[in-house]
Amino acid sequence: MFDVSQISKRYFDIGFTVEKEDGETDRIELQVEPPTVKQLRKLMSVADSNNTSAMDDLEGAVRSILSKNKTGYIVQDVYVDSLDFDQLAGILKAYLNWVGEEKKAKN
Numbered sequence: 001m002f003d004v005s006q007i008s009k010r011y012f013d014i015g016f017t018v019e020k021e022d023g024e025t026d027r028i029e030l031q032v033e034p035p036t037v038k039q040l041r042k043l044m045s046v047a048d049s050n051n052t053s054a055m056d057d058l059e060g061a062v063r064s065i066l067s068k069n070k071t072g073y074i075v076q077d078v079y080v081d082s083l084d085f086d087q088l089a090g091i092l093k094a095y096l097n098w099v100g101e102e103k104k105a106k107n
Contacts, residue, residue: 009033009034010034010102011031011032011033012031012032012033012034012095012099013031013032014029014032014091014095015030016028016083016087018079018082018083019082021078028079030066030069030071030073031069031070031071032066032068032070033068033070034102035065035068039068040099042061043061043064043065043095043096045057046058046060046092055085058085058088061092062080062083062088062091062092063075063077065092066080066091
Protein backbone atom coordinates (compact mmCIF):
# COMPACT_ATOMS: atom_id res chain seq x y z
CA MET A 1 0.00 0.00 0.00
CA PHE A 2 1.22 3.48 -0.85
CA ASP A 3 1.34 5.65 2.29
CA VAL A 4 1.23 9.37 1.48
CA SER A 5 2.58 10.28 4.91
CA GLN A 6 5.90 8.65 3.95
CA ILE A 7 6.63 11.26 1.26
CA SER A 8 9.37 13.54 2.52
CA LYS A 9 8.38 17.19 2.71
CA ARG A 10 10.33 20.00 1.14
CA TYR A 11 10.51 23.44 2.68
CA PHE A 12 10.76 27.01 1.38
CA ASP A 13 13.41 28.87 3.40
CA ILE A 14 12.55 32.52 4.04
CA GLY A 15 14.03 35.17 6.27
CA PHE A 16 13.16 38.78 6.95
CA THR A 17 13.89 41.55 9.42
CA VAL A 18 11.04 43.66 10.74
CA GLU A 19 10.93 46.78 12.83
CA LYS A 20 8.47 46.64 15.70
CA GLU A 21 6.48 49.60 17.00
CA ASP A 22 8.95 50.11 19.85
CA GLY A 23 11.80 50.62 17.36
CA GLU A 24 13.40 47.23 18.02
CA THR A 25 14.03 44.85 15.14
CA ASP A 26 13.50 41.11 14.93
CA ARG A 27 15.03 38.67 12.46
CA ILE A 28 12.65 35.87 11.51
CA GLU A 29 13.81 32.78 9.61
CA LEU A 30 11.29 30.10 8.72
CA GLN A 31 11.02 26.88 6.77
CA VAL A 32 7.62 27.17 5.14
CA GLU A 33 5.73 24.03 4.19
CA PRO A 34 4.26 23.40 0.75
CA PRO A 35 0.66 24.63 0.36
CA THR A 36 -2.37 22.41 0.53
CA VAL A 37 -4.50 22.24 -2.62
CA LYS A 38 -7.04 24.61 -1.00
CA GLN A 39 -4.33 27.09 -0.02
CA LEU A 40 -2.73 26.91 -3.48
CA ARG A 41 -6.05 27.73 -5.17
CA LYS A 42 -6.44 30.76 -2.92
CA LEU A 43 -2.85 31.89 -3.55
CA MET A 44 -3.28 31.56 -7.30
CA SER A 45 -6.47 33.63 -7.20
CA VAL A 46 -4.62 36.37 -5.29
CA ALA A 47 -1.78 36.29 -7.81
CA ASP A 48 -4.31 36.79 -10.65
CA SER A 49 -6.44 39.32 -8.76
CA ASN A 50 -7.30 42.72 -10.21
CA ASN A 51 -9.90 43.76 -7.65
CA THR A 52 -9.89 46.63 -5.15
CA SER A 53 -9.29 44.38 -2.16
CA ALA A 54 -6.10 43.01 -3.71
CA MET A 55 -3.90 44.45 -0.93
CA ASP A 56 -5.96 42.74 1.77
CA ASP A 57 -5.91 39.52 -0.25
CA LEU A 58 -2.13 39.80 -0.71
CA GLU A 59 -1.57 40.40 2.99
CA GLY A 60 -3.80 37.43 3.85
CA ALA A 61 -1.94 35.22 1.39
CA VAL A 62 1.43 36.08 2.90
CA ARG A 63 0.07 35.48 6.42
CA SER A 64 -1.15 32.08 5.24
CA ILE A 65 2.22 31.22 3.70
CA LEU A 66 4.25 32.24 6.73
CA SER A 67 1.90 30.63 9.23
CA LYS A 68 2.36 27.15 7.78
CA ASN A 69 5.96 26.61 8.83
CA LYS A 70 8.00 23.66 10.04
CA THR A 71 8.47 24.83 13.63
CA GLY A 72 4.89 25.98 14.16
CA TYR A 73 6.14 29.52 14.84
CA ILE A 74 3.25 31.99 15.05
CA VAL A 75 4.05 34.98 12.88
CA GLN A 76 2.70 38.03 14.67
CA ASP A 77 0.49 40.47 12.78
CA VAL A 78 2.98 43.28 13.44
CA TYR A 79 5.56 41.47 11.30
CA VAL A 80 3.32 41.13 8.27
CA ASP A 81 1.90 44.63 8.78
CA SER A 82 5.40 46.09 8.69
CA LEU A 83 6.13 44.66 5.23
CA ASP A 84 5.61 46.96 2.25
CA PHE A 85 3.78 46.08 -0.95
CA ASP A 86 6.94 45.11 -2.81
CA GLN A 87 7.98 42.77 -0.01
CA LEU A 88 4.53 41.15 0.17
CA ALA A 89 4.43 40.68 -3.60
CA GLY A 90 8.02 39.39 -3.59
CA ILE A 91 7.25 36.77 -0.95
CA LEU A 92 4.19 35.58 -2.88
CA LYS A 93 6.07 35.47 -6.17
CA ALA A 94 9.11 33.66 -4.72
CA TYR A 95 6.89 31.13 -2.93
CA LEU A 96 4.80 30.37 -6.00
CA ASN A 97 7.98 30.04 -8.10
CA TRP A 98 9.33 27.60 -5.49
CA VAL A 99 6.07 25.60 -5.59
CA GLY A 100 6.31 25.47 -9.40
CA GLU A 101 9.93 24.32 -9.33
CA GLU A 102 9.18 21.66 -6.70
CA LYS A 103 6.29 20.43 -8.83
CA LYS A 104 8.63 20.02 -11.80
CA ALA A 105 11.32 18.25 -9.73
CA LYS A 106 11.24 14.48 -9.69
CA ASN A 107 10.16 12.92 -6.38
